[in-house]
Amino acid sequence: MSIYIIFALNALLFASVLFLLTAGLNIIYGVMRIINLAHGNLYALGAYVTAWVLLTVGYQAFPGPLLYIVPPIIGVLVVGLGALIMEPTLLRPMYKRIEEFQLLITFGVLLILEDLFLLIFGPYPLSVREPYTFLGVSKIGDLSYPNYNFLVIALGFIVAFALWFLLYKTKFGIILRATSLDREMAAAMGVNVKSLFTVSFVIGAMIAGLAGGFIVTKDTAVLGMGIEALVLAFVVMVIGGLGSMKGAFVGALIVGALRQIGTAYFPEIELAILWLIAAVVLTIKPQGLFGR
Amino acid sequence: MSGTDRRGFLKAVGAGVGGLIVGGLAGYFGAPPKEVVKTETVTTTVGGAAQTVTKTVTVGQTARPTPSGPIKLGLQVFFTGPGALLGLPAAYGTRMAVKEINDAGGILARKIELLERDEGPSDATLREFRKLVLEDKIDYYTGLISSGNTPTVGPEAEENKVLTLFVDGCTDILFERAIPNPHYVFRITNIQSSDAITAAVGTMKLLFDRGLIPENPKITGIHPDYAYGRLIYDFYNTAMKKMLPDAEILDQQFPGLFKVTDFSAQITSMIQQRPDLAIVSLWGGDYVNWYKQAIGFGLFDKMKVVTTLTFGGSPQAVGKDHPAGHVGGVHANYWFTNPDWTLWPLNGKFVKKFKDMWGEYPSFEGEGAYTGAYMLKGAIETAAQEVGGYPDEEEIIPILEQWSTYGPAGYIQVRKKNHQCYKNAVIGVTGTSPEYDFAVMSEVLVLPIERVSAPAEYDTSKQWLESWPVGFKP
Amino acid sequence: MTSHASRQVRNKIIGYLIFLLVLALIPLFTRIGLVTEFVQNLLMYSIIFAIAGLAFNILLGYSGLLSFGHAAYFAVGAYTVALAPQFIGNTSFEVLILLALVASAIVSMAFGYIAVRLTRIFFAIMTLALTQLVWALILKLYWYTGGSDGVNVRAKPLLGIPFNEFMSRPEYLNTVFYYYLLGIFAISLFIIWLIVNSPFGRALLATRENETRAEFVGIRVRLYRWYAFIISGVFTGLAGALFAVLNGHVTPEQADWIFSGDIVFVAVLGGFRFFEGPILGSIIFTFVRQYAMGYAIFWRLILGSVLIVLILAFPSGIMGALNSIANRIRAGSRVLPAATTPTPTAITDIKHHQDGGREK
Known part of the structure; x- marks a missing residue:
């Protein structure tokens, strides 16, 4: 029995990370109608910076709970800064161009970031252990489960709630949703579309950075991690629907569960199952489960 | 030049009328004049340039001029990506051996020049290998970590006649299926x-x-x-x-x-x-x-x-x-x-030197690559004594096939049948x-x-x- | 007008013939030492990529559909050549090519049927998802496909003549296979050129420029796109088949979406608004990547920067840049009317529809 609880927790864990990734992608797509192929590498940037901080400064430098907060926040800030530079210089000239070019320019950023990691952080994976092992394990029946994973699961739900609040309960959220529905109308109503785009791009990127900062102590920062993550986030996005926050949430849960079930019972075709389901959803409902 | 043309042409004739025309073309365009010419009784070599071949030269009789310039050794391992965890130590081992050999005057007074290339997915690895062989004109090749890559590069090395010492990538498939009768390819670390x-x-x-x-x-x-x-x-x-x-x-x-x-x-x-x-x-x-x-x-x-x-x-x-x-x-x-380390000081000395040079302890890849470079040196020098000059691949290979030596890890032996080393x-x-x-x-x-x-x-x-x-x- | 157009066509054909002639002379240049064997080898990769790029461009350039999934058809072609001999024995390469064409036709029919219901970004994502499906299957069905190790491919008899038996592989590749490849390239170039200049090709262009209007004048948009998709997939499969023999080894990398990205890159680099764009793009791409990889391990950095600069500064690719320079020289200081510049309006100004191009 307890093993199934752990299966469920694993699914939630994976779903949490996927949701954080997809939520960022969806905010950016919803507002700007751009699919950011470099998004996975922004997540990797968060992971790399966090790991690098922990390795060079040392975990001893952060007393108590600061250890869990400060290094990822540094990662998130670096990602935010990167996004703040990227949007006006590379994306802004693209808004009036065809979507193919928008996709390709982010593909270019993906390639560049991939090599910048190599250049800055070196070829070895950056592995940190401390915050992950410090939290110890919980007993579930006769099995154990790492406490750190609960933290990551919680993070997903906290961010989901925060985003819901931001989008539906604040004035900023109303403006954001209005702009995503009709850009011209929003502009006519006096919304500063330009700065709104910058802000939403930075928020989307920072959520990805946050995910990277938190998973890195559980995993490692390694070259290629961004591309792997992006591809999975794509599956979630396709299943849930482009630009839909609810879709990201449900899609992430579906993919998280599928992956655990696939690994446990059909390890041979686990990856293929994910893509097959994505293709089926696209065929039956091209706009995804919750797409508009 | 004309020798190789004739050879290509004769081959084409042998292949039948259909193959004649295209084969003739092949002979004309193909086979650059660097090949080893062999007859049944006399082994002679066309050197780097278009030298006239002295027919009276038999193996080991007359001293040959040592080719000028350094020995070009191609090294291809994972320098980047998660594979670098194994690739870099291998590169360290090769670099360390090359430095030691060069500091001691090189092989037969020729210094070794190391050409390092990144290993990657097999198609990129293969293209980089071809570049090393066809363009950089390496003399020998070493490296490779992934057992997905050695079965790709192995056949290519055989066909391009490059003396090759794989450090790892030690799948059994290489010498069982990809190149069942290896001639130019050897492998240093134990079989998988x-x-x-x-x-x-x-x-x-x-x-x-x-x-x-x-x-x-x-x-x-x-x-x-x-x-x-x-x-x-x-x-x-x-x-x-x-x-x-x-x-x-x-x-x-x-x-x-x-x-x-x-x-x-x-x-x-x-x-x-x-x-x-x-x-x-x-x-x-x-x-x-x-x-x-x-x-x-x-x-x-x-x-x-x-x-x-x-x-x-x-x-x-x-x-x-x-x-x-x-x-x-x-x-x-x-x-x-x-x-x-006390019973086998060679290992203690190796570990210390490796640690001093690279700041980390040697892995099996480091030791394998290091020993491999010395194996090559030993075989070349032994072959040189036999042929009285700088040996070519065909003269080194028979020596290497029965080579047995020792390195930091202890004794190591090449098995003639499959060119695999055992320790x-x-x-x-x-x-x-x-x-x-x-x-x-x-x-x-x-x-x-x-x-x-x-x-x-x-x-x-x-x-x-x-x-x-x-x-x-x- | 017509005489001007036919003169243009004649000039183009002469241009292609000169290009092919130069390619045909390359082995001679190699022979006398003007170029290295390796350069010739890379050129063969370029030619194969050019076929794939031309095929890809039937979709992007002529139908306005960005496929991020052409790796799938390339891999299907390559794996057919790699795996078929297990079942049918060592046949001549033509048989394998035929099988590869059939296999990639089947796959692109199926995938195309699903994908052409969508356009724009949805089309791109759909093709990506489908190619990842192929990739995952190749990777995971280890016992059939060799998983990530891939499959070794030996040299094949060509036109029924077993060149592979009396020639070493490098000799084979640089002589008979080179001309074989060049022949197939010339035929593909000719066929694709005919297709895009046929009424069918013009209809595709019409669907690219304005879908609704095209529908209005009686073009069955989705059906035409499906045909274009299949043609594109089949030629990409052909490129994959040739690649298998040249590379001597096929791996799931050839089915990965990053590889699809390479094909896109080739078209964009050369200029996807131009028929010849992918050819130029593929030659430059292959050589730049190889030499960037050899001398700097940071080759992705170089590729990415090139891509961004291209899109920001030269959206119509190298061909576009060359063309506008040529036009400027021809026209002297006279400013050209906008209509003759090679940049169609579609590049500079397409407004976003809120429905995002989904099926209506």
Whole structure:
């Protein structure tokens, strides 16, 4: 029995990370109608910076709970800064161009970031252990489960709630949703579309950075991690629907569960199952489960 | 020039009328004039330039001019990506040997020039190899880590007639299927089947004989999804089934190589099977991630773990938090504390020098690459004595085929039949030591290589393994 | 007008013939040492990529559909050549090519049927998902496909003549296979050129420029796109088949979406608004990547920067840049009317529809 609880927790864990990734992608797509192929590498940037901080400064430098907060926040800030530079210089000239070019320019950023990691952080994976092992394990029946994973699961739900609040309960959220529905109308109503785009791009990127900062102590920062993550986030996005926050949430849960079930019972075709389901959803409902 | 033209033309005639025209074209355009011309009785060589060949020259009679310029040695290993954990130590080993050799005056007074290229996916690796051969005109080639890459580059090396010393990539498939009759290609580190069988024998000696696993163990496992993982899965489980016929082999996991960083799903699935034993052939960054997360799930308390590559990367890659009392492998090759530094000072000196130069302890790749470079030097110098001048590949190869030498890891021998090197295999118990701030082997088990590898009379290692009588314990 | 157009066509054909002639002379240049064997080898990769790029461009350039999934058809072609000999024995290469064409036709029919219901970004994502499906299957069905190790491919008899038996592989590749490849390239170039200049090709262009209007004048948009998709997939499969023999080894990398990205890159680099764009793009791409990889390990950095600079500064690719320079020289200081510049309006100004191009 307890093993199934752990299966469920694993699914939630994976779903949490996927949701954080997809939520960022969806905010950016919803507002700007751009699919950011470099998004996975922004997540990797968060992971790399966090790991690098922990390795060079040392975990001893952060007393108590600061250890869990400060290094990822540094990662998130670096990602935010990167996004703040990227949007006006590379994306802004693209808004009036065809979507193919928008996709390709982010593909270019993906390639560049991939090599910048190599250049800055070196070829070895950056592995940190401390915050992950410090939290110890919980007993579930006769099995154990790492406490750190609960933290990551919680993070997903906290961010989901925060985003819901931001989008539906604040004035900023109303403006954001209005702009995503009709850009011209929003502009006519006096919304500063330009700065709104910058802000939403930075928020989307920072959520990805946050995910990277938190998973890195559980995993490692390694070259290629961004591309792997992006591809999975794509599956979630396709299943849930482009630009839909609810879709990201449900899609992430579906993919998280599928992956655990696939690994446990059909390890041979686990990856293929994910893509097959994505293709089926696209065929039956091209706009995804919750797409508009 | 005309010689090769005629040769191409004659070949075409031999192939029949249909092939005549195109074959003639081939002879005309093809085969650059660098080839070795051989007749049945006299071995002569057309040197780098279009020299006239002196017909009276027979092997070893007249001194030949040593080619001018440095010896170009191509080195291709993973310098980047997660594979660098194994690739860089190999590069360190080669660089260190090359530096030592050059400082001592080179090989036959020729310095070695190292041309380093990155190893990658097999098509990129192959193109880079072709570039080294066709454009940079390397004399010899060494390196390669991935057992997905050696079967790709191997046939190409044979066809381009490049003397090649693979450091790793030690799949059995290379000399069983990709190049069954190797001529130009050699390989330094132990063959992969030995790795699996060493792990199996290690399981028996270090766990079963001590009553740590039952007579009928349930065996799960996790392996990277490529040649290496598949082979370890196949050979290890077959060997265990031979030695303990009541063993039960469970479904095992195959995550993609370096594709997964979160192993929670795989780890829980392994625990769910309630096994006694897990065979793990993950390596590099994959292994580091896996064991860190497996500790969190308490996997190490639930079963005994046998790995092939815990200690395979740079030794310091595996931290002191690694659980003790399990079996950790080094690809059946070399662990830096063995052979004992006082009994075998060569190893102590090597380790110290390596540590001083690179700031880390040598891995089996480092030792293999280092010994390999010296093997090449030894064979060239011996061949030179026989032929009285700088030897070509065809003169080095017969020497290398019966070469036997010793390096930091001890004695090493080339098997003529498959060009594979053999040295004693090593596996051990995981633990810690106050001297090192990383996990080490607390107990080293050395297995004579004859016991864990197929004898030369078997065509494939699998045939040998299948010939084991049930209950056989090598 | 017509005489001007036919003169243009004649000039183009002469241009292609000169290009092919130069390619045909390359082995001679290699022979006398003007170029290295390796350069010739890379050129063969370029030619194969050019076929794939031309095929890809039937979709992007002529139908306005960005496929991020052409790796799938390339890999299907390559794996057919790699795996078929197990079942049908060592046949001549033509048989294998035929099988590869059939296999990639089947796959692109199926995938195309699903994908052409979508356009724009949805089309791109759909093709990506489908190619990842192929990739995952190749990777995971280890016992059939060799998993990530891939499959070794030996040299094949060509036109029924077993050149592979009396020639070493390098000799084979640099002589007979080179001309074989060049022949197939010339035929493909000709066929694709005919297709895009046929009424069918013009209809595709019409669907690219304005879908609704095209529908209005009686073009069955989705059906035409499906045909274009299949043609594109089949030629990409042909490129994959040739690649298998040249590379001597096929791996799942050829089915990965990053490889699809390479094909896109080739078209964009050369200029996807131009028929010849992918050819130029593929030659430059292959050589730049190889030499960037050899001398700097940071080749992705270089590729990415090139891509960004291209899109920001030269959206019509190298061909576009060359063309506008040529026009400027021809026209002297006179400013050209906008209509003759090679940049169609579609590049500079397409407004976003809120429905995002989904099926209506």
